[in-house]
Amino acid sequence: MTDDLIGILELEALEINRFRGRSTDPGWQRVFGGxxxxxxxxxxxxxxxxxxxVHSLHAYFLRPGDPEQSILxxxxxxxxxxxxxxxRVLGRQSGEPIFAMSASFHAEEPGxxxxxxxxxxxxxxxxxxxxxxxxxxxxxxPAAALRFWRSPRAIEVRPVDPEAFLGRTGAHRSQASWIRFRMPMPDDPVIASAVLAYASDLTLLDTTLIAAARWVFDKGLMVTSLDHAMWFHRPTRFDDWLLYVCDSPSAGGARGFNRGSLFDREGRLVASVAQEGLVRLARQAEK
Structure with a gap:
C-alpha cells in the first residue's frame, strides 16, 4: 500500500479544473477521510x-465515500x-457531493x-x-480492523503511550504518536503536502475517546469525522519520523473536538490540525 498511496494521490486530469481519483480499500465500509x-x-x-x-485548508465530510467508486x-x-x-474543491460520487474543501496558497516570504x-x-x-x-x-x-493492521500500510504509527492509544486508561485528554511515511518521499512538494494531510486524519478523532477509556473499535460506538482544518507552517519531509501530539479540549452533544500539532525530530512545528467528529453511543447510533 506504500506505493499505492502515492498512486492514489496522482490524480487523473480530465479537463481544466476537473480531476478523478481512485480509492484503496483497507477493509472499511467507507473511504478514509485522509x-x-x-x-x-x-x-x-x-x-x-x-x-x-498550501498554507491552510478547511474541509467538510458531507457523505460517506464508497471505496468501490472513483471520486470526481x-x-x-x-x-x-x-x-x-x-x-474551492467539491468531491462527488454518483453525482452527489461527498466532500467540500477550501484551500489557500501563499508565496513564501520572510516574517x-x-x-x-x-x-x-x-x-x-x-x-x-x-x-x-x-x-x-x-x-x-474486529476482523476489518485486523485486516487493516496486518496489511502493508503507507504510514507507520508508534504511540508514545500504547495503553492510552488502545483505550485502556482514562483521565487523559491527549495522546502523542510518532508517525512516518515508510518510503522515501518524492521530490514533488504537492505530493509531500498531500501525504501529510492524509496522515493528519490518523489518531486525531480517537483522542476524544481516551478520557472515557474507550477505543475507536469498541462495540456500541459510531465514530466519524465531520470536518477537518489544517495549517502548514514549515516544509518538511515525511519520510522521517514526525511527532503527532493530539488533545481533545471538549466533547459533548455526540461531538468531539480535537487538535493536533506535528513536530519534526528537530522540534520544529511543521503543521497544526483541528477536527470535530461525531461520537455516538449505542442508543444514539440506533436512531
Missing amino acids: QVIGQALVAASRTVEAARR YEVERIRDGGSFSTR IEHQMPMPDVAPPEALPDEAALLAAIEERA
Whole structure:
C-alpha cells in the first residue's frame, strides 16, 4: 500500500479544473477521510503556480465515500492575488457531493518567527513497533480492523503511550504518536503536502475517546469525522519520523473536538490540525 498511496494521490486530469481519483480499500465500509483530503489538496494545488504552497485548508465530510467508486474533484478558482491564491474543491460520487474543501496558497516570504515547544517524549526507536501493537489488539479488534493492521500500510504509527492509544486508561485528554511515511518521499512538494494531510486524519478523532477509556473499535460506538482544518507552517519531509501530539479540549452533544500539532525530530512545528467528529453511543447510533 506504500506505493499505492502515492498512486492514489496522482490524480487523473480530465479537463481544466476537473480531476478523478481512485480509492484503496483497507477493509472499511467507507473511504478514509485522509485520502479525500489529500486528493482534494492535490486537485487544488494543480491549478496554482508552483511557487505558491498550501498554507491552510478547511474541509467538510458531507457523505460517506464508497471505496468501490472513483471520486470526481471539481476545482473552482476563487482568486489569484499578488501573493495568495484561493481554491474551492467539491468531491462527488454518483453525482452527489461527498466532500467540500477550501484551500489557500501563499508565496513564501520572510516574517516573524516563533512556535510552541515540542513535548519531551521517548524517541520512536524506544517505543514498541507495530508488530507489538498488533499483538495487543488481536483479541479486541474486529476482523476489518485486523485486516487493516496486518496489511502493508503507507504510514507507520508508534504511540508514545500504547495503553492510552488502545483505550485502556482514562483521565487523559491527549495522546502523542510518532508517525512516518515508510518510503522515501518524492521530490514533488504537492505530493509531500498531500501525504501529510492524509496522515493528519490518523489518531486525531480517537483522542476524544481516551478520557472515557474507550477505543475507536469498541462495540456500541459510531465514530466519524465531520470536518477537518489544517495549517502548514514549515516544509518538511515525511519520510522521517514526525511527532503527532493530539488533545481533545471538549466533547459533548455526540461531538468531539480535537487538535493536533506535528513536530519534526528537530522540534520544529511543521503543521497544526483541528477536527470535530461525531461520537455516538449505542442508543444514539440506533436512531
